[in-house]
Amino acid sequence: MSVPWLDWLPLLGEGTLITIKIALLSIAVALCLSALAGLGSTSPIIIIRIASRTYIELFRACSLLVLLFWVYFALPFVGVELSKLWAGVLAIGLNIGAYGAEIVRSAIFAVPKGQYEASLALNLTPTERTWKIIIPQAVARMIPPMSNLLIELLKSTSLVYFITLSDLTYEAMIIRNNYYSYTPYIFALLLGIYFVLSSSISITMRILERKFTAWR
Amino acid sequence: MWNWSYAAEILPTLLNALLVTIGATLAGFVLASILGILIALGRRSRFAVLRLGLQGIVNFIRSTPLLVQLFFLYYSLPMILPISLSAFTTGVIGLGLHYATYLSEVYRSGIDAVPKGQWEAATALDLSPVRTWFSIILPQAVPPIIPIMGNYLIVILKETPTLSAITLVELLLTAKNTASVSYRVFEPYTITGILFLVISLLLSFGMARLEKRLNRRHTA
Numbered sequence: 001m002s003v004p005w006l007d008w009l010p011l012l013g014e015g016t017l018i019t020i021k022i023a024l025l026s027i028a029v030a031l032c033l034s035a036l037a038g039l040g041s042t043s044p045i046i047i048i049r050i051a052s053r054t055y056i057e058l059f060r061a062c063s064l065l066v067l068l069f070w071v072y073f074a075l076p077f078v079g080v081e082l083s084k085l086w087a088g089v090l091a092i093g094l095n096i097g098a099y100g101a102e103i104v105r106s107a108i109f110a111v112p113k114g115q116y117e118a119s120l121a122l123n124l125t126p127t128e129r130t131w132k133i134i135i136p137q138a139v140a141r142m143i144p145p146m147s148n149l150l151i152e153l154l155k156s157t158s159l160v161y162f163i164t165l166s167d168l169t170y171e172a173m174i175i176r177n178n179y180y181s182y183t184p185y186i187f188a189l190l191l192g193i194y195f196v197l198s199s200s201i202s203i204t205m206r207i208l209e210r211k212f213t214a215w216r
Numbered sequence: 217m218w219n220w221s222y223a224a225e226i227l228p229t230l231l232n233a234l235l236v237t238i239g240a241t242l243a244g245f246v247l248a249s250i251l252g253i254l255i256a257l258g259r260r261s262r263f264a265v266l267r268l269g270l271q272g273i274v275n276f277i278r279s280t281p282l283l284v285q286l287f288f289l290y291y292s293l294p295m296i297l298p299i300s301l302s303a304f305t306t307g308v309i310g311l312g313l314h315y316a317t318y319l320s321e322v323y324r325s326g327i328d329a330v331p332k333g334q335w336e337a338a339t340a341l342d343l344s345p346v347r348t349w350f351s352i353i354l355p356q357a358v359p360p361i362i363p364i365m366g367n368y369l370i371v372i373l374k375e376t377p378t379l380s381a382i383t384l385v386e387l388l389l390t391a392k393n394t395a396s397v398s399y400r401v402f403e404p405y406t407i408t409g410i411l412f413l414v415i416s417l418l419l420s421f422g423m424a425r426l427e428k429r430l431n432r433r434h435t436a
């Protein structure tokens with residue numbers, strides 16, 4: 001009994017592309033929100049600080065799958081109707097963004113105080129201080145924890161299976177309906193594909209880290 | 217849009233289902249704590265095969281989605297091995313295995329933080345390896361990491377809705393079933409969201425207080 005790997009390839013290929021698409025879009029949303037809320041929680045303006053903290057605490061306390069259900073099934077009742085793709089991207093982006101904001105915030109606070117003082121002593125403007133002194137050093141610190149977070153993001157894209165978006169997991173379940181007796185092989189292959197995708201994220205991040213720490 | 221009497225009507229059903237969610241969370245956390253320490257100890261073993269093997273397994277489990285692992289455990293395992301597990305048991309094993317890999321890192325950080333002199337003192341006193349671990353190292357390694365373990369308890373709570381994929385009727389699946397009977401979607405999902413939010417905020421508040429108390433004891 002040989003395993004019909006080749007018959008599965010087209011569907012799994014399509015699913016992989018959808019998973020990558022969701023992952024990339026969610027990464028974009030999550031990184032924007034992380035930067036906004038992370039910088040916002042260090043802002044001297046109290047309203048921005050409170051708004052950022054509320055976002056971070058609220059979405060870190062919320063279960064991603066429940067949020068996804070709420071965005072996709074409940075929001076249409078108040079007139080907001082999103083496609084499956086955008087519901088998934090929004091829910092994942094909002095959730096991961098809240099965790100990312102904490103990484104951004106702690107990386108900014110981890111820049112030694114002497115750096116602020118030196119830039120004051122050199123009479124740099126606040127904009128120069130933020131963009132030329134603080135951010136470049138903070139970004140280098142952000143990359144290792146961000147790498148872990150992006151792997152969490154990739155893993156959480158599998159949850160869109162629940163709203164029947166045809167991602168990798170969903171396609172594998174369809175294949176399983178047709179090739180029931182091969183179930184263990186299908187799931188083993190599925191785990192393997194996710195492992196390869198996660199590994200490519202961590203390799204990319206390691207290359208980025210080397211680039212951003214070249215000045216050290 | 218929001219119907220209070222309907223919300224009040226479904227609340228008892230949802231609260232009942234919350235018990236399943238909490239049960240799975242606690243059982244998963246206990247299993248993850250036990251497996252986590254075994255992995256942490258195994259990764260310090262003298263045998264390279266065990267060390268590298270565990271590292272590979274940990275890396276693999278951390279790189280793949282819990283959902284797919286649950287599918288694998290629930291749908292493939294009975295086809296490979298002559299066992300059949302309930303959805304609850306499978307869910308707890310899945311959660312336990314997945315988060316054991318995270319907790320093993322937490323334990324490792326706790327063990328690494330025990331001063332080297334403690335090991336040397338244990339050797340000097342000729343304590344057996346078992347006594348060294350249980351009387352000297354672990355009592356010092358575990359208390360400082362309790363707050364971090366608490367965070368993982370909250371993470372596990374938030375992951376339990378995934379167990380609905382393997383037909384465990386927990387809070388989210390109950391909400392879904394309620395919604396499909398009444399065709400009213402907004403209240404069940406909103407109540408579910410609020411319940412998760414309230415419990416995880418309460419837990420993180422409790423953890424913050426516990427951390428403060430632990431810190432006071434350590435500095436005193």
